[in-house]
Amino acid sequence: xxxxxxxxxxxxxxxxxxxxxxxxxxxxxxxxxxxxxxxxxxxxxxxxxxxxxxxxxxxxxxxxxxxxxxxxxxxxxxxxxxxxxxxxxxxxxxxxxxxxxxxxxxxxxxxxxxxxxxxxxxxxxxxxxxxxxxxxxxxxxxxxxxxxxxxxxxxxxxxxxxxxxxxxxxxxxxxxxxxxxxxxxxxxxxxxxxxxxxxxxxxxxxxxxxxxxxxxxxxxxxxxxxxxxxxxxxxxxxxxxxxxxxxxxxxxxxxxxxxxxx
Amino acid sequence: xxxxxxxxxxxxxxxxxxxxxxxxxxxxxxxxxxxxxxxxxxxxxxxxxxxxxxxxxxxxxxxxxxxxxxxxxxxxxxxxxxxxxxxxxxxxxxxxxxxxxxxxxxxxxxxxxxxxxxxxxxxxxxxxxxxxxxxxxxxxxxxxxxxxxxxxxxxxxxxxxxxxxxxxxxxxxxxxxxxxxxxxxxxxxxxxxxxxxxxxxxxxxxxxxxxxxxxxxxxxxx
Amino acid sequence: xxxxxxxxxxxxxxxxxxxxxxxxxxxxxxxxxxxxxxxxxxxxxxxxxxxxxxxxxxxxxxxxxxxxxxxxxxxxxxxxxxxxxxxxxxxxxxxxxxxxxxxxxxxxxxxxxxxxxxxxxxxxxxxxxxxxxxxxxxxxxxxxxxxxxxxxxxxxxxxxxxxxxxxxxxxxxxxxxxxxxxxxxxxxxxxxxxxxxxxxxxxxxxxxxxxxxxxxxxxxxx
Numbered sequence: 029x030x031x032x033x034x035x036x037x038x039x040x041x042x043x044x045x046x047x048x049x050x051x052x053x054x055x056x057x058x059x060x061x062x063x064x065x066x067x068x069x070x071x072x073x074x075x076x077x078x079x080x081x082x083x084x085x086x087x088x089x090x091x092x093x094x095x096x097x098x099x100x101x102x103x104x105x106x107x108x109x110x111x112x113x114x115x116x117x118x119x120x121x122x123x124x125x126x127x128x129x130x131x132x133x134x135x136x137x138x139x140x141x142x143x144x145x146x147x148x149x150x151x152x153x154x155x156x157x158x159x160x161x162x163x164x165x166x167x168x169x170x171x172x173x174x175x176x177x178x179x180x181x182x183x184x185x186x187x188x189x190x191x192x193x194x195x196x197x198x199x200x201x202x203x204x205x206x207x208x209x210x211x212x213x214x215x216x217x218x219x220x221x222x223x224x225x226x227x228x229x230x231x232x233x234x235x236x237x238x239x240x241x242x243x244x245x246x247x248x249x250x251x252x253x254x255x256x257x258x259x260x261x262x263x264x265x266x267x268x269x270x271x272x273x274x275x276x277x278x279x280x281x282x283x284x285x286x287x288x289x290x
Numbered sequence: 291x292x293x294x295x296x297x298x299x300x301x302x303x304x305x306x307x308x309x310x311x312x313x314x315x316x317x318x319x320x321x322x323x324x325x326x327x328x329x330x331x332x333x334x335x336x337x338x339x340x341x342x343x344x345x346x347x348x349x350x351x352x353x354x355x356x357x358x359x360x361x362x363x364x365x366x367x368x369x370x371x372x373x374x375x376x377x378x379x380x381x382x383x384x385x386x387x388x389x390x391x392x393x394x395x396x397x398x399x400x401x402x403x404x405x406x407x408x409x410x411x412x413x414x415x416x417x418x419x420x421x422x423x424x425x426x427x428x429x430x431x432x433x434x435x436x437x438x439x440x441x442x443x444x445x446x447x448x449x450x451x452x453x454x455x456x457x458x459x460x461x462x463x464x465x466x467x468x469x470x471x472x473x474x475x476x477x478x479x480x481x482x483x484x485x486x487x488x489x490x491x492x493x494x495x496x497x498x499x500x501x502x503x504x505x506x507x508x509x510x511x512x
Numbered sequence: 513x514x515x516x517x518x519x520x521x522x523x524x525x526x527x528x529x530x531x532x533x534x535x536x537x538x539x540x541x542x543x544x545x546x547x548x549x550x551x552x553x554x555x556x557x558x559x560x561x562x563x564x565x566x567x568x569x570x571x572x573x574x575x576x577x578x579x580x581x582x583x584x585x586x587x588x589x590x591x592x593x594x595x596x597x598x599x600x601x602x603x604x605x606x607x608x609x610x611x612x613x614x615x616x617x618x619x620x621x622x623x624x625x626x627x628x629x630x631x632x633x634x635x636x637x638x639x640x641x642x643x644x645x646x647x648x649x650x651x652x653x654x655x656x657x658x659x660x661x662x663x664x665x666x667x668x669x670x671x672x673x674x675x676x677x678x679x680x681x682x683x684x685x686x687x688x689x690x691x692x693x694x695x696x697x698x699x700x701x702x703x704x705x706x707x708x709x710x711x712x713x714x715x716x717x718x719x720x721x722x723x724x725x726x727x728x729x730x731x732x733x734x
Contacts, residue, residue, distance in 0.1 A: 060613060063637025106638070132705035140704050147635060150698045155619035157688045164678045167597035169321035171590065175370055175378055175543035185429060187388040187396070189457045193466060195390070196397035199413060314599055316578030317592040320542075321600050334599050356538030370539040377540050377556050 048072055049092040053101060062110035065092070067145050077146045082138035083121050086114040117141070216246050216256035221263035225286075229273055235285040238264050238275075305338030312344045312351070315366075319348075325365030391422050396431060400453070400462050404435035404446030423447070431456065527560030534566045534573070537588075541570075547587025547677055583682045585673040594680065614644045618653060622675070622687055623699060626657035626668035631701065645669070653678065 052068065059065045069088045070080050093111040096103050120134030162168055224243060238260050246256035264286050267273035274287045305311070314335055319326060331341035345366060349359045352368075360369050370378065388396070395418055398410045410418050426432040426447075435448035449462055459465065527533070536557050541548060553563035567588060571581045574590075582591050592600065610618070617640055620632050632640050648654040657670035671684060681687065693699050 060616075060636065061638030136705040140702070143702060144635075144637070146696075147698045148637065150693055150696070151616060151619050151623065151635060154623055154687070154689060154693070155615045158619055158622065158679060159615060161679045161681075161688070162594035162597065164591070164680065168594045168680060169317070169592040169597075169600050170545045171542060172321045172323040173367065174545040184385050185388045185392070185425070186385050187393050189459070191388070191393050192397050192400065192457060195393040196401055196465075199394055199397065313576075313578035313593065314596060317596040318578075318599050320579045320590070321592050334601075354535075356535035356540075357542045368542070370543050371535065374536060374539040377536055378543055 045072075045088055046091055046095065049088065049095045050099075052092055053096050053099060056096065056101060056103065062089075062107050063144060063148055065089070065107070066110075066141075067148055070145055077142065077149055080142055080145065082141055083118060085141075086118045086121075089114050090118070214249075214251050214255060216243060216252065216259045218259040218262045218266075221256070221259035222266055225260065225263045225267060225273075229267060229286075229288055232273070232286055232288045235276065235287045237283040238286045239283060241286070305340070306336055308340075308344060308347065311335065311339050311341065312347045314339070315341050315344045316348055319359070319366060319368045322367070325362040325367040327365040330365075389422070391419065392425055395422050396426055396449075396453075399426075399432050399447045400449050400465055403448040403462060404438070405448075406438055406444040406446050408444060410447075527562070528558055530562075530566060530569065533557065533561050533563070534569045536561070537563050537566045538570055541581065541588060541590045544589070547584040547589040547673060549587045552587075582680065584677045585683060587673060589677065591680075610647070611644065613638075613641065614647055617644050618648055618671075618675075621648075621654050621669045622671045622684060623690065623693065624701075625670040625684065626660070627670075628660055628666040628668050630666065632669075 048069075052065070056065075059068065066085060066089060069092065070077065070085055072088065073080055073084060075081075090111060093103065093107065096107075117134060117137050121138060125133060164170060220243075225241060228241060239257065241260050242253065242256045246252040261284060264273060264275055264284070267286075268275050272289055274289050275284060276287075277284050306314070315331055318331055318334060328341040328345065332339060335341060345359070352359050356371050356374055357368055358371050360367055394414055395410055398413050399405055402409065402413070407418055407423070423432075429452075430450055431453040432447045433450050435446035437443040437445055453459075454461065528536070537553055540553055540556060550563040550567070554561060557563065567581070574581045578593055578596055579590050580593050582589055613636075616636060617632055620635050621627055624631065624635070629640055629645070645654070651674075652672055653675040654669045655672050657668040659665040659667055675681075676683065690699075
């Protein structure tokens with residue numbers, strides 16, 4: 029690893045640091061990821077997070093990873109990704125900047141890491157302050173016996189005068205309402221008239237009033253006569269259409285007369 | 291009883307000032323899920339407190355407020371003032387058309403009052419359900435009239451002032467008769483051929499409706 | 513026009529005296545466990561009432577009492593005075609212990625809201641487990657906010673009124689240390705320089721980088 033390349037130059041890893049890293053390894057499951065571990069490591073520097081030495085921190089972290097390897101402890105992938113990145117960062121920080129190289133400087137990267145650590149620490153502090161606040165149900169309380177709002181659904185029935193009158197009218201005239209089919213006896217249908225006319229048309233050699241063709245029982249009652257007259261007239265028209273009869277009316281309101289057509 | 295906090299600090303066992311005790315029972319009663327008696331209160335309060343006295347002060351403080359201190363059995367509880375109960379209710383009013391059965395029953399009562407249930411059933415041709423009558427009674431559109439002087443002395447129904455108000459009528463007599471209904475086009479019955487009664491056939495029937503039976507006076511006469 | 517109607521209504525339905533209105537909101541707030549806003553109050557009160565003004569009177573009345581009137585978000589609630597918590601130990605409902613991850617996630621949402629899951633992960637340096645978010649959602653301490661107008665339109669999280677109520681906060685602006693954090697630039701959404709490899713979970717890196725540092729303004733800007 030990069031560790032070896034730079035160890036001999038500027039930063040021999042102090043024994044204390046190696047021991048600290050070893051102690052942390054025991055607790056590796058207790059860390060919430062590499063950033064958390066870095067934050068814990070940074071505390072060993074005993075300085076304000078703003079003045080942390082990222083270089084030193086990188087070294088501490090790499091030592092930790094080395095130790096874990098030596099102890100054959102499997103580290104989660106993100107710890108190794110962080111290790112690789114920190115090794116890269118370390119090289120950036122130690123080597124003089126290469127003007128041909130693209131991307132952010134080692135200082136920029138280090139500053140951002142420091143910012144992340146400071147921000148994480150700040151959030152931890154906030155979380156602690158938040159949880160230490162007076163809390164509902166622990167330090168202050170809501171009403172123990174709440175009186176719930178009862179939602180009363182009231183159905184208000186309504187009707188207007190028209191409804192009332194129509195209801196009454198409906199009731200009082202119910203007897204007048206007869207389903208149409210029930211009154212078929214008062215109706216002489218066109219089919220019936222046509223059948224009847226076809227049977228008798230052969231005899232109509234001379235002009236005959238179609239009224240004389242009305243069936244029995246349909247001549248006296250007004251309703252029945254009206255119905256039979258209409259259907260017989262329609263049937264007569266049908267026969268004319270078929271070319272079997274002729275119709276004539278000498279003047280307005282005069283009888284309609286029918287004659288066989290040969 | 292110590293009056294100021296300084297003295298309280300001097301002795302560990304001295305009770306807090308009464309105002310403080312009042313605050314304490316106020317908080318306890320507010321948060322409690324059931325009524326609490328003075329023994330319970332004392333058990334929770336610092337040594338030397340007198341919840342009974344604090345209660346007297348608290349009760350006075352809440353007099354006439356939106357919340358009152360009430361005694362429930364041996365315990366005490368805080369309750370919203372009874373006169374403000376309406377605030378704890380949210381009414382959702384839904385308007386629905388009266389059912390056909392109800393409107394027909396109502397119409398018969400209006401036109402024929404005072405009318406017995408049997409008479410209503412005779413006119414409607416179906417039995418009148420209890421629910422329908424109850425609904426109309428509840429709406430205060432009908433009420434019980436005098437019993438009929440007929441065998442069994444059945445109860446009668448009549449319409450109410452509320453009914454008249456709702457329908458904008460001076461009296462049930464103002465209800466139009468059948469002939470008027472027909473003239474106004476409110477009767478949409480077109481009798482089929484053959485059943486059309488002669489003009490005037492229905493008059494007899496109409497008279498019934500137009501001139502309410504004498505019983506009407508019972509309701510509107512006095 | 514609407515003004516005319518208002519004045520007309522006022523004259524038609526005279527609002528109860530302010531003392532009575534104060535009693536009303538006192539009763540309503542007393543009876544409720546959840547905070548209630550003035551609109552809700554007005555809806556239940558007689559026409560023409562001004563709950564906002566009544567609240568000012570009520571708040572004064574309860575100052576220093578065992579029960580106090582507190583503002584929670586847009587709503588108002590009655591709560592026992594925090595210094596009397598010791599009396600209510602019996603009423604304490606043991607809440608589920610929150611994990612460290614949940615507490616941190618909650619704090620990050622509260623201080624950075626509206627915040628995306630990727631942003632939370634970027635701050636904590638680890639991926640946020642589904643269970644953590646689910647738990648906070650279930651407790652109704654967080655809810656979904658508006659989607660971020662960034663590629664992928666990720667959902668955001670914000671804290672709720674229940675959260676404010678639980679921690680005795682009038683608004684998210686009152687979070688402890690918020691001002692200092694903002695002054696220190698610790699609430700900035702500072703994108704990592706260049707092509708920094710993922711701290712922790714690298715998958716959402718792209719999204720992180722494109723999120724504009726606008727979050728706080730949305731909440732605290734006005």
